[in-house]
Structure formats: structure tokens, C-alpha cells
Amino acid sequence: MQANPCGHEWVVTITQQEEEPELDQALVDAVAGLGEFSRFAIYVNKFFKPGLPAQLINKDTVIEKLSEHEVNELIDKVSRNKIRISHNYGCIYTYVPVYYTGNVVGVLVIESNQELTERCSMLAIYMLNIYANQLALLHKSRLDPLTELLNRQTFDKKVIDIAAQAAHGVTHSDVNHRHWYLAMIDIDHFKRVNDNYGHVIGDEVILLVAQLLKNNFRFEDYVFRYGGEEFAILFQATDECDARNVLNRFRACVAEYPFPQVGSLTVSCGFLPICEFEMVASLVQKADNALYHSKNMGRNRITAYCELDIQDNKHNDDSIELF
Numbered sequence: 001m002q003a004n005p006c007g008h009e010w011v012v013t014i015t016q017q018e019e020e021p022e023l024d025q026a027l028v029d030a031v032a033g034l035g036e037f038s039r040f041a042i043y044v045n046k047f048f049k050p051g052l053p054a055q056l057i058n059k060d061t062v063i064e065k066l067s068e069h070e071v072n073e074l075i076d077k078v079s080r081n082k083i084r085i086s087h088n089y090g091c092i093y094t095y096v097p098v099y100y101t102g103n104v105v106g107v108l109v110i111e112s113n114q115e116l117t118e119r120c121s122m123l124a125i126y127m128l129n130i131y132a133n134q135l136a137l138l139h140k141s142r143l144d145p146l147t148e149l150l151n152r153q154t155f156d157k158k159v160i161d162i163a164a165q166a167a168h169g170v171t172h173s174d175v176n177h178r179h180w181y182l183a184m185i186d187i188d189h190f191k192r193v194n195d196n197y198g199h200v201i202g203d204e205v206i207l208l209v210a211q212l213l214k215n216n217f218r219f220e221d222y223v224f225r226y227g228g229e230e231f232a233i234l235f236q237a238t239d240e241c242d243a244r245n246v247l248n249r250f251r252a253c254v255a256e257y258p259f260p261q262v263g264s265l266t267v268s269c270g271f272l273p274i275c276e277f278e279m280v281a282s283l284v285q286k287a288d289n290a291l292y293h294s295k296n297m298g299r300n301r302i303t304a305y306c307e308l309d310i311q312d313n314k315h316n317d318d319s320i321e322l323f
């Protein structure tokens with residue numbers, strides 16, 4: 001993609017991307033289209049939160065990869081000086097800041113033989129700024145507005161990704177040999193909260209439970225508001241016992257939390273491992289079946305889907321014995 005003088009083409013391409021990998025590629029193509037250099041690397045703190053590492057966007061960069069510390073130092077320097085230039089062994093390095101809402105959230109490193117024109121540098125700044133705005137919009141479109149948890153649409157995509165990984169034999173995804181689990185969690189007797197205290201307090205309860213979820217799960221886990229007062233979690237655990245402990249810790253945390261006005265509340269949960277490719281609806285149905293079992297058994301408890309299977313099998317076995 002050539003960076004045409006008015007910039008129309010790359011602005012359109014970057015702003016029409018709805019998926020992060022394609023958006024990253026559109027930015028890489030736009031920067032490459034500037035044409036005054038061939039080697040560059042783009043680092044962006046994609047969550048725009050201080051303290052989180054900036055990621056390398058063009059992974060096949062031919063510039064030597066910088067460490068997290070080096071990138072942070074560069075971001076700090078461009079924050080103070082806008083565009084920075086340095087000379088090294090006959091090469092010129094230009095460091096261009098990535099702005100988002102006035103803060104510097106990343107840096108583009110360009111290696112060239114000649115100093116870049118001002119027009120080229122300014123176009124690079126605009127591209128990076130528009131990329132960061134589009135990235136923020138994509139992030140927002142994945143969130144539930146009340147709780148800022150991931151929304152239902154994002155849930156479907158993520159489950160498909162994880163189930164596809166399982167189908168390809170990627171049964172454990174990290175060095176600790178942890179597997180993915182799906183849990184559905186529902187606030188018990190939530191209708192009473194609305195009926196007794198009104199919807200504003202009901203919404204506040206949903207928000208507080210969402211915060212407890214965020215605090216109780218790891219950064220690499222995925223927490224969703226599935227709908228109403230129901231939440232879905234995709235998280236990793238070493239085995240069923242480990243998964244149950246994680247969920248039980250959250251259950252206890254809610255049960256002990258003093259909800260303003262309402263007092264105490266509980267949640268029920270159903271969960272299962274994602275071991276092979278399975279349709280999203282089928283996985284959710286199984287987790288929901290386990291969740292309803294928790295409700296039927298008195299609420300404020302966790303049920304693994306395999307517990308239901310055992311009971312179903314026993315039931316089947318019994319019926320066979322009768323004949």
C-alpha cells in the first residue's frame with residue numbers, strides 16, 4: 001500500500017479493520033509504503049495501561065529485537081522529545097512516538113541510510129495515531145458497557161479458538177501443562193435484589209461481582225459477561241481439582257463480600273474442560289447443565305459437568321439392571 005500524498009488510502013484501510021491481526025498488518029503495510037527505508041520495528045503497549053509491556057507488531061522485523069527494558073526506555077525518551085534520531089555504524093535510527101489520547105504508548109524504530117523527510121516522519125506519526133485509535137475502538141467493541149468485562153460476541157470467538165487448539169492436539173498451553181476450562185457463573189436469587197432494592201442497586205451488584213471476578217482470575221484468563229447476571233470464564237488449570245479450587249475461591253470470595261445495602265449474596269457455578277473441538281452452543285449447554293445442578297442442589301456451590309455424566313451413567317446402568 002503506497003502512502004499517497006493525502007493519506008486517504010491508508011486511513012481507509014486502517015480504519016476499516018475489525019480484527020487485531022489485520023489491523024496490525026494494515027499498519028505495517030502503511031509504514032512500509034512510506035518508502036524512504038526498508039527496515040523498521042513497531043512496538044505498542046496494546047492495552048494502553050502503564051506498566052504493561054509494549055509488543056512488537058511486525059514480528060518478522062529485520063531490525064534486531066529490543067528487550068522490554070530497552071523499549072520502555074525508548075518510549076520514555078520519545079515521550080519527552082517527540083521524534084528522536086541517532087546515528088550508529090553509518091545507519092540512521094529514527095524513533096517515532098505512538099500517541100493515544102495524548103500519551104505515548106509505543107514507538108516506531110526506523111533504520112535508514114538518510115535522514116527521513118519531515119513529511120515522512122509526520123505521516124508515520126499520523127498512521128500510528130490512527131492505528132492506536134482504531135485499536136482502542138476494537139477493544140471497546142469487545143467489552144460489555146456496564147462491567148467492562150468481555151462481551152458475548154467475544155466469548156464465541158474465543159471459545160472457537162480454544163476448541164480449535166484442542167482439536168489440533170494443543171492440549172496444554174503453557175509450561176505448567178495447564179488445560180483450558182469453561183465455567184458459567186450465575187448470581188443466586190438475583191431477581192430478589194431487583195425486586196427488593198431496584199435495578200440501580202441490581203446493576204451495582206453485577207458491577208461488584210464483575211470486579212471480584214477480575215480480581216480473582218489471572219490476566220491471561222478471559223472473563224465475560226455472558227448476559228444479565230450470568231458470567232462465563234475461560235481459564236487454565238492443571239486438572240479438575242485445580243479448576244474446582246480456583247472457582248471455589250471465587251465462590252467463597254463472593255459469599256464473604258459485604259454488598260452495600262443488599263448484604264450477602266452467593267453465586268452458583270458449572271464447569272468443564274475443553275478437551276476437543278466442540279460447538280460453542282454444546283459447551284455452554286454442558287456448563288449450564290452443571291450450573292443448574294448447583295442451583296438445584298441448594299446454590300452457592302460448584303459442579304463439574306463430569307459429575308452429571310457419572311449420575312447419568314449410573315441412572316442408565318440402573319435402568320439396564322431393572323430389565
Ligand SMILES: Nc1nc2c(ncn2[C@@H]2O[C@H](COP(=O)(O)OP(=O)(O)OP(=O)(O)O)[C@@H](O)[C@H]2O)c(=O)[nH]1
Nearest residue numbers: 186187188189190191192194199202203228229295
Ligand atoms: N439490574 C439488572 N437486572 C438484570 C440485568 N439482566 C438481567 N437482570 C434480571 O436478573 C433477574 C434474573 O432472575 P432469574 O433468572 O429468575 O434468576 P434468579 O432470581 O437469579 O434466581 P436463580 O438464578 O434461580 O438463583 C431477572 O429479574 C432479570 O430481569 C441487568 O443488567 N441489570
